[in-house]
Amino acid sequence: MSGSRTPVKALLRGAVSVGMFVLTAFAMEGMAIADERSSETLFREGSDAIAKGEYAVAIERFEALSDMGFAHPDASYNRGLAYVARLRAGADRPGDLGRAAAAFEETLRMRPDDLDADRALDVVRAEVTKRRARRGKDATTVRPTLDRVVVGLLSERTWSLFAFASSMLFVVGLFLRRIPSNGLSVAGRVLAPTAFVFFCVFFPLTLGARALRSSTRAAVIVASEVHLVDDTGTAKGGDPIPEAQWVEAGELRGALIHVRWGATEGWIPAGSVRLLYP
Amino acid sequence: MSALRFVSACTAAVIIASASRVVLAEPQLKTRVSTTRPQVGEPFTIQLSALVSPGEHIPGDPVLKPSRGATIMGGPSVGQSMVVMGGVAKVGIDATWQLVANAPAKVKIPAPTVLWAGRRFAGQSIDVEIVQSSGKPRRSTNPFLLPGGPGFGGFGFPFGGLDSFEAEESLPAIDGNLELRTAPDPHLFVHARADKKTAVVGEQVTVTFYLYQRISASVEDRRDPPAADFLRYSMLANPGTEPIVRAKAGGQTYDVRMADRIALFPVRTGDLHVGSLQFAFTGRPIGRRALRASEDIVIRVTEPPRAGRPSGYVLGDVGRFSLTANVEPRRIPFGGTLAVTARVSGNGNFPQSLTLPERAGVEWLDPEKRESIGPQGGIIAGYRSFGYVVRIKESGTVNLGKIDLPHWDPASRKYLVSSVDLGKVDVLPEKVPSPPLAAALTAGADTTDAKPIDAFANMPAHRSALGSYQPPPSPLFEGPRLFVALGAPPIAYALFSASLAGARRIRLRRTAATVSPERLAKTALEDADRARANGDAKAVCSAIERALHHALKASTNLESRGILVDELEDALENAGLAEDLCTRVTKLLEEVSALRFDPDANDASVDELVRQGRSLVRDILDSPARDQG
DSSP: OHHHHHHHHHHHHHHHHHHHHHHHHHHHHHHHHHHHHHHHHHHHHHHHHHHHTOHHHHHHHHHHHHHTTOOOHHHHHHHHHHHHHHHHTTOOOTTHHHHHHHHHHHHHHHOTTOHHHHHHHHHHHHHHHHHHHHTTOOOOOOOOOHHHHHHTTSOHHHHHHHHHHHHHHHHHHHHHHHSSSHHHHHHHHHHHHHHHHHHHHHHHHHHHHHHHHHHOEEEEEOSSEEOOBOTTSOBOOSOOEETTOEEEEEEEETTEEEEEETTEEEEEEGGGEEEOOO | OHHHHHHHHHHHHHHHHHHHHHHHHSOEEEEEESOSSOBTTOEEEEEEEEEEOTTSOOOEEEEOOOBTTEEEEEEEEEEEEEEEETTEEEEEEEEEEEEEEOSSEEEEEOOOEEEETTEEEEOOOEEEEEBOOOSSOOOOOOGGGSTTOOOSOSSOOOOSSOOBOGGGOSSOOBOGGGOBSSOSOSSEEEEEEESOSEEETTOOEEEEEEEEESSOEEEEEEEOOOOTTEEEEEOOSSTTOSOOEEEEETTEEEEEEEEEEEEEEEOSSEEEEOOOOEEEEEETTTEEEEEEEOOOOEEEEEOOOSTTOOTTOOTTOEEEEEEEEEEEOSEEOTTOEEEEEEEEEEEEEOOSSOBOOOBTTEEEOOOEEEEEEEEETTEEEEEEEEEEEEEEOSOEEEEEEEEEEEEEETTTTEEEEEEEEEEEEEEOOOOOOOHHHHHHHHHHHHHTOOOOOOTTTTOOOOOSSOOOOOOOOOOSSOTTHHHHHHHHHHHHHHHHHHHHHHHHHHHHHHHHHHTOHHHHHHHHHHHHHHHHHHTOHHHHHHHHHHHHHHHHHHHHOOOGGGSOHHHHHHHHHHTTOOHHHHHHHHHHHHHHHHHHTOTTOOHHHHHHHHHHHHHHHHHHHHSHHHHHO
C-alpha cells in the first residue's frame, strides 16, 4: 500500500513544485512589467506636464523616476528642462541651476554624444557664471589632479583589458623564449620584458580606476555655493565651490559628504550635492 | 364622556402621586468603607448613612452582621446627620462600625440595615480585599478613625453611589509599571523612558522623564535634553506638577513624579540620541548641587519603506492628515491676484510646505503659515494652514490644479495621499489700451523698459518618448575575477615550466638509475656467467674485474680502475671499506690477472673465480662503507 503511495506522492510533490515555480516566474515577470509601465507612465506624465508648462508636476514626476532608480538619458534630460522651466517662470529656488546642470551632466554620462544635453549644459553653466559675475564673483576653473587625469583617460574596462593583454603577451614572450628557433627566441626575449613593463603600468591604472568607481561617485553642486570643512568641521578657507560644479563625492558621514573638487577636498553638507548616475 | 375622562385622569394622577410619595418616603441609604484594601490586622470602618425627609421618623437600630475575614471591633457609633442636596434638606443618622481584617482574602461585608416605619431597610454590601501586612503603619486622614476625631454629625458626604476613601490616604499607590530592577542611586535619580525605540523619520516618539526620590531635595538647576536631531513638543503644561506615585526600584520604594514628557519627531535617519534631562539637587544626604541625569535614550530611525512610496512624498511627512482648501475670489481681472488657503489638519509631524501645482503663467507667492499644534491625548495634533497669494498672468479659465499631500501613516503602516482640487478661476481678458496710448507705451518701452533677456530661450525641446539607451556594461573583471584574470597566464606558465622541469628531472633520474655502478656491477656478473657458459676464460676474467671495479665505485665512490693493485688495498681502506674486503679484493684481482694469462686454466678454476667474484661483489655492495657513502 505504502509502495503504491510513494510514487503518487512524489508525482504530486513534483507537480506542486513545478506549479510554484511557474507561478513565481509569472509573478516576477508581472512585477517587472508593472515597474516598467510605472516608469513609462511617470515619464509620459512628466513630459506632458513640461509641454503644458506645469513645471512643478514635471519636476515631481521626474524626481520620482529618479528616486525609483530609473536611469535613462531622456528622463534625466527632461528633468533638467523641468528645472529650467521653473527658472524661466521666475519661481526658481536656490540650487535649481545646479539641479538642471546635474540632470544634463547625468544625460551626458549615459549618452556622451547627446548634443542637446551638451548645449543645455553649456547654457546652464553660462547662466551660473553670469549670475556669479553679477554678484562680483569671478569664474572659477579647477583642474583635476594628475592621477585623476591619467586614470580618467580610459575607462576601467579598457584599462583592465590592457592589463589582461599585457599579462597574456608576457606569457607568450616567455613561451617564445623557450623555442629553439633563433628568430622566435629573440622575439620572445624582447616581448616578455616589454609586456611586463606594460603590465606594471596598466595594472595599477586598473586598480586605480576600480577604486575610484567603487569609492566615489560623480556629483554636482546644487546650492548657490558651498564651503569645504575639514574632518573636525572647521572651515578650510579658500574659494567656495560654485553651483553646478562637477565634484567627486566620496564617503557619507552623517549629514556631511566628502567631496573632491580639483585638487581640493573636504566635507560639505550632503544636501548641497546631487549624486549622478552611473 | 369628557367628564368621565377628566375624573379618570385625576384618579390616575392621584394614584401616581401617592405611589411616588411612597417611593420617595423610603429612607435613602448609603454605605461606605474607609478602604477597600485593608491590611491584615488593620482597623477599618463601615459607615451607613440613612436619610429621610424632614418631619418623618428618623431611622434607628442600625445592624451590621458579622462577616468572615473581618471582626467587628466596635460600634455602631450613631450620630445625627443632615444633608442639603439641591436645595432639599435630608435628615437621618450615620452609623459607624469599626472592623479589623483577619487574614488575606476577598471579603464581602454584608449590607448594614436600619429599622424605619416597622421595616428593615438595607444599604449596600461592600467587597473588600484584605492584603498582607506591609509592616508599616498606614496613616489615615480619615477623621473618624483618629482618637478624639470629629464625629459624623452635621453635614455629611453627598450621595451618589459607593465611595472609597482610598484617595484620602496620604501614601500614593504603588505603580507597577514604573518598577525598575535596579536603582542607579539610593536617594534620588532621573529615569527616562521612550514609548518606542525604533521609528521612521517624522514619526512621533514620546519620551517621559521620571524623578525617583526617597529623600527631600530641592531642584537648583535643570537642563533639558538636547535632542538635536528631533523636533520637540512639550506634552505637559506645567512640568513637575504631576501627582506623585510610588514605585519600586532596586527593591526600595521611591516616590515617583513625572518630571517631563516630550514628543519628539526625528528629522533624519540613524541612531539618534535624545540626550539626558539633568537636574542639580540640593538635599541633606546628597549635598549641594548634586547632579543627576537621566539615561541617554537612542532611537533607531529609518526611512519609511520605498516600496509603494507615492511620488512627491517628502521625507518626514508622517502622521494622519486631511487637506482642505479655500480659493477666493473665483473671478479676477487680468494680472490680479487671488488667495488660496490650504489647511492641513490631523496629527503627526505636520508638513513644513506643500507641493503646489505650479505652472507657467501662475505665480505662487510665499505662503503665510498659521498653526495650532499641540498635545492632545498623548499625540501632537491640530492644524497648519498655508495662505498663498496667487498671481495669474493669463486670461480665460485657468485650472489651478490639485494639491497632494502624500504622507506615511505609522498606525496603518502605509502611505496615504490627501488631496484637494483647487478648481478653476476665471481671469478677465486684458484691457487693450487705445492706439495713441499703446503707441506711447510702446515708445516708452523701447527706450526705458527693455524686457530682460531670457537666457534659456534657445533651450532644446523636451523629449516626449524614451529613446534607445543601452546601460553601460558592467566591469569586465568585477571583484576577485580581476586578479584571477590577470594572474592566470603567468600562473599557467609557471605551472607549465614546473611540470617540464619535473619531467626532466624524472627522466634524468631514470637514466641515472640505468648506468649506476651497482647496476653495472650486476651486468658485469651476468656477462661473466655468459662468458663461462661459452668457455671464454678471458672474457670471464674481464667481466669479473669489471664487476669488482663497479662494485667498489658503488660502495666507496672510488675509481679503483686507475689505482695500482699494490696501492689499492690502502686506498680502499682509506675509502672506508672493511679491511678483510680490501684484502679479498686485492687477492681476487690478482687471481683474475693470473687466470687471464694462464693457458692451462680449467673450468673449475673459472667457476671458482666466478663464484668468488659474485660473493665479493655482493659483500662489497652490502658493506657499511657503501651505506655511509
